[in-house]
Amino acid sequence: MLPGDLTNKRRLRIGVYWLSQALKRRYPGRGIGVWWIVLAPLVLVTIYTSVLTGVMGLRWGMEEHAPVYFGLMVLIGVAYYQAFSECLIRASGLIHEKANLARKVKVPWEVLPFVLLGEVALPLICNLIVILVGLGITGVLHPVGVFYLPVIILPFFLLLAGCAALNSVLGVFFRDLGQLMNFLSMALLFMSPVFFSMDIVPESLRQLMLVSPLTIPVEMTRIALTDGELNTVWLLLLWTLSSVVFMAGMLIFRLTRESFADGF
Amino acid sequence: MASERPVLQVQEISRTQPVVVEGGHAFLRALTRRPASGDGVVILRKLSFSVARGEIVGILGVNGAGKSTLLQCIAGLTSVSSGQILVDGRVCGLLELGSGFDYEASATKNIWLNGLLLGLSPQEIVERTAAILAFADLQVSETQPLSTFSTGMVMRLAFAIAVHAKPDLLLIDEALAVGDEAFQSRCFERLRDLAARGTAILFVTHASSLVQEMCDRAILLDCGELLAIGSPKRIVADYQKLLFSSGPERETQRARLRMQADSNRETPGMTEAGTTIEDIAFSESTDLSKTAENHQVIRLGIHDVQILKAVLLDQSGCEVNVLRAGESYRFRYSIRFGHAYRAVRFGMLFKSVTGVELGGSQTGSQRLDVSPDDIIDVTFCFNCRLNPGTWFLNAGVLGSAETDEEIWLERFTDLLQFRVVSGHTSATGMVDFGVDFSLTRIPHARSDTRNCHH
Known part of the structure; x- marks a missing residue:
């Protein structure tokens, strides 16, 4: 065994420990704590519904829907956006967070992007469950869509892991990456169909929207859940793109991880 | 024992610490896995030595000699620019006192994480947790986070984990200086015990007396170079001479030590200074x-x-x-x-x-x-x-x-x-101070204590 070489099982256990610690920090035991993970999307739906439809008078797409439909559609966008944006911002400082540990023991760096993935994936999944329930109650859920959901989320997780790996490497060598990511994620919010449907985007801007990696999964989820349809071209595109990002991220991470400790 | 493979073989390792660790150039260098060249600071130069099972080896050297970097390289925390480090078994380091801990978590949680990182199986960790806590003797509650611990307590915990991991090679970097004397003496006892069971120990210290007391061999590092390796007594003497010389005198010293090291290398087996x-x-x-x-x-x-x-x-x-x-x-x-x-x-x-x-x-x-x-x-x-x-x-x-x-x-x-x-049979320790004594039986408390003149 090489010094500090860790078997896969150990890596998994370490990952589980780090993830549980991170989640404990995020949802502290007492008080609202764990309930917040379900409470937050409910509060958000209420706010989106009341402010965006009640105050600003916005409508979802071309057809007439109940106001809560708007809130749920926005929440789909927000759920994906939150996961992606947090992944981008947090990843840039991911390696440096463990600088102290790295001076003492050999850190299994490759676990870290997946811990981050777990951290952002959990609220995303909870949000989607709340959305499913909400759509079910209001009677607009297309049952087939529930089965389509995994094939959309899985590549999105690959994308997240790839971006986390890539960004954490870049964060080691470009320390001000965090700032840039803050800005980028803000831009992304309005470059993706988060607060509106792709239907109302004018033809000239659609191409631009497709630059955002969120556009395809967000729109696909909406269409799958309400219409029970799955665009195979988009699906193929999503899987290909995500796999490429994932592989690239892992490769670059593997190549550079030996030099992470140089900067500490 | 001598025929066994050494626990640690360090072969001609060099390390150049890159000055530029950020930016595009550093990224490209990392991506192509090229070692830093030209723009780096040479910290270790072609070091070679090996450590056998159960051996305690001290590393001496002035500040900046490369001692800590050497330990970090051996622990695999820092990469080497050239050369090879072969370790046969589990390495465990007490480097940078306690910094590997999660200060928001409790001692037990930290034992779990550190155990995993050191390569222990979950079963081993569970089995040894009680022993670790007992050895560290923290006297705190189970759930108390490490942020409430004193520096000494954290160090005790770190040491306890390290020795209970039963490593094949234990690296210690000045970490023992923090504990109180009672704990220190327990540490040394434990280290000797570990060595007796076959753990090789490499430790960096500035306390020359400790090297002479604890070590089987010592290494003198200077400016990243291995100047001498041999019996602790000789190396400590060399170290002190180097420590208190400067300028050209220092260079002469270095040259002399280097020459000695070379001649030793030519006659393997005769490396030790001397006769026991x-x-x-x-x-x-x-x-x-x-x-x-x-x-x-x-x-x-x-x-x-x-x-x-x-x-x-x-x-x-x-x-x-x-x-x-x-x-x-x-x-x-x-x-x-x-x-x-x-x-x-x-x-x-x-x-x-x-x-x-x-x-x-x-x-x-x-x-x-x-x-x-x-x-x-x-x-x-x-x-x-x-x-x-x-x-x-x-x-x-x-x-x-x-x-x-x-x-x-x-x-x-x-x-x-x-x-x-044929000394005085009653004298103890090293020096006979000519101590005399007298004994008087104090009468029982019941009788009058004022009678007690002699």
């Missing part, structure tokens, strides 16, 4: 060949000062190397000077086998000016107050050469070795 105590036959006779004079003397100075003869004489003038406690003896040596020196004085010092400086004297009250080829005969008379055992005598010459500054012209470490026999 048991090798020297003791006799009360006047047989000169049996005295320890042919024992390797470590000469520290570089000035042209030669020792011609060094002897211990009893009252009848016979040369001896077995002394009787309580009797008077003379320590006599002759020095030939190659140059003229001013205000010369001579010294002597008794030392224990472990290097403890017990006491000595010097001729400062009568300084001499010497001219080339002068021979000075120095005699010290002393009463042997040492308890039975084996002891060493050092000699040294101080004086001024070109400047007024007084310098060591020559030091002879372990010049003579002698044994003391």
Whole structure:
């Protein structure tokens, strides 16, 4: 065994420990704590519904829907956006967070992007469950869509892991990456169909929207859940793109991880 | 044991610390896995050595010698630019005191994480947690986070985890300095115990006495170079000489050590400075060949000062190397000077086998000016107050050469070795202070205590 070489099982256990610690920090035991993970999307739906439809008078797409439909559609966008944006911002400082540990023991760096993935994936999944329930109650859920959901989320997780790996490497060598990511994620919010449907985007801007990696999964989820349809071209595109990002991220991470400790 | 594969083999390793660790260039260098070249600071230069199972090796060196980097390379925390490090078994490091902990979590949680990181199985961790907590002796509740611990407590926990991981190679970087004395002594005991069970221990320290006490071998690092490796006593002497020299004198020292190291490499198996105590036959006779004079003397100075003869004489003038406690003896040596020196004085010092400086004297009250080829005969008379055992005598010459500054012209470490026999049976420790005693029985409390005059 090489010094500090860790078997896969150990890596998994370490990952589980780090993830549980991170989640404990995020949802502290007492008080609202764990309930917040379900409470937050409910509060958000209420706010989106009341402010965006009640105050600003916005409508979802071309057809007439109940106001809560708007809130749920926005929440789909927000759920994906939150996961992606947090992944981008947090990843840039991911390696440096463990600088102290790295001076003492050999850190299994490759676990870290997946811990981050777990951290952002959990609220995303909870949000989607709340959305499913909400759509079910209001009677607009297309049952087939529930089965389509995994094939959309899985590549999105690959994308997240790839971006986390890539960004954490870049964060080691470009320390001000965090700032840039803050800005980028803000831009992304309005470059993706988060607060509106792709239907109302004018033809000239659609191409631009497709630059955002969120556009395809967000729109696909909406269409799958309400219409029970799955665009195979988009699906193929999503899987290909995500796999490429994932592989690239892992490769670059593997190549550079030996030099992470140089900067500490 | 000797036929076994060494736990650690360090082969010609070098490390260049890149100055630029950020930006596009650093990224490209990392991506192409090229070692830093040109723009880096050389921290380790072609180091080679190996450590056997159960061996305790001390690493000495002035600040910036590369000691910590060496340990980090061995632990696999830092990459080497060239060369190879082969470790046979589990490595565990006590580097950078306690910084591997999660300060928001409890001691038990930290034992779990550290255990996993060190490569223990969950079962092993669970089994050893109680023992670790008992050894660390923290006296805190289970759930208390580490942020409420004192530095010493964190260190105790770190040490407890490290020793209970039962590593094949344990690396310690100055980490023991924090604990209180009781804990330190427990640590040392534990380390010896670990070594006895086959764990090799490498430790960095500035405490020379600790190296002599604990280590089987020592390594002297300077400017990333392995200057010397050998018996702790010799390396400590080399280290101290290096520590207190500067400028050209330092360079000469380095060159001398490097040459020694090279000659040692050519004759493997003969690397140790010397003969062990048991090798020297003791006799009360006047047989000169049996005295320890042919024992390797470590000469520290570089000035042209030669020792011609060094002897211990009893009252009848016979040369001896077995002394009787309580009797008077003379320590006599002759020095030939190659140059003229001013205000010369001579010294002597008794030392224990472990290097403890017990006491000595010097001729400062009568300084001499010497001219080339002068021979000075120095005699010290002393009463042997040492308890039975084996002891060493050092000699040294101080004086001024070109400047007024007084310098060591020559030091002879372990010049003579002698044994003391038939001491006072009641005396303990190293030195007989001539302690006397009296015993009085105090009458029982029931009787009048005022009667208690004797």
